[in-house]
Amino acid sequence: MKEIIENSLKNTLSYKDYNALVSSLLTDGKATGTEQSEALTSYSLLNHKRMKRLDKTIKLSEETLQEFQKVSAPQTWLVLTEGWCGDAAQNLPILNKIAESTDKIDLKVVLRDDNLPLMDLFLTNGGRSIPKLIALDKDNNVIDSWGPRPTTAAKMVADYKEKNGALDPQFKQDLQLWYNKDKGQSVQADFVRFASK
Numbered sequence: 001m002k003e004i005i006e007n008s009l010k011n012t013l014s015y016k017d018y019n020a021l022v023s024s025l026l027t028d029g030k031a032t033g034t035e036q037s038e039a040l041t042s043y044s045l046l047n048h049k050r051m052k053r054l055d056k057t058i059k060l061s062e063e064t065l066q067e068f069q070k071v072s073a074p075q076t077w078l079v080l081t082e083g084w085c086g087d088a089a090q091n092l093p094i095l096n097k098i099a100e101s102t103d104k105i106d107l108k109v110v111l112r113d114d115n116l117p118l119m120d121l122f123l124t125n126g127g128r129s130i131p132k133l134i135a136l137d138k139d140n141n142v143i144d145s146w147g148p149r150p151t152t153a154a155k156m157v158a159d160y161k162e163k164n165g166a167l168d169p170q171f172k173q174d175l176q177l178w179y180n181k182d183k184g185q186s187v188q189a190d191f192v193r194f195a196s197k
Contacts, residue, residue, distance in 0.1 A: 047089030
């Protein structure tokens with residue numbers, strides 16, 4: 001496991017560089033990842049706009065700020081993602097804001113499709129769901145992991161799948177509306193618990 005993590009750490013991007021990569025690919029009509037399609041490019045464009053908006057509008061709560069000021073040991077937050085992922089677009093800007101709020105957390109981004117051995121160590125219900133955050137200590141040991149969505153949204157998805165078998169376009173749209181109304185509060189609540197472990 002550690003060797004896979006350390007190999008993936010060699011391929012990381014900063015949050016800023018990740019956004020620049022997505023933007024550059026979109027200029028060429030492409031999405032991140034090995035699979036290319038008009039749909040994935042369209043999702044990437046929409047998500048890129050979402051992330052830019054969230055970067056400007058997301059505010060961290062006092063509780064979040066206070067909790068992360070207590071973090072005393074350095075951590076690396078290694079996040080698996082792709083530009084076309086709607087959950088990543090809603091969550092990654094908040095994770096970045098949290099990381100920026102303290103000098104103890106270094107946020108690094110890797111593309112899922114370029115790092116499948118790492119992804120396969122952190123599956124969600126057997127799937128390669130993203131975003132997936134892996135928190136590492138200074139020696140690259142895993143402290144914890146999180147993702148692909150906040151606890152409240154994960155329950156919504158699980159309940160819907162149990163009742164309907166799969167997620168449909170209407171549910172995915174409803175989930176994005178939920179994210180918009182939530183304004184990052186559920187992610188922050190998850191990470192306040194995460195920080196206090």
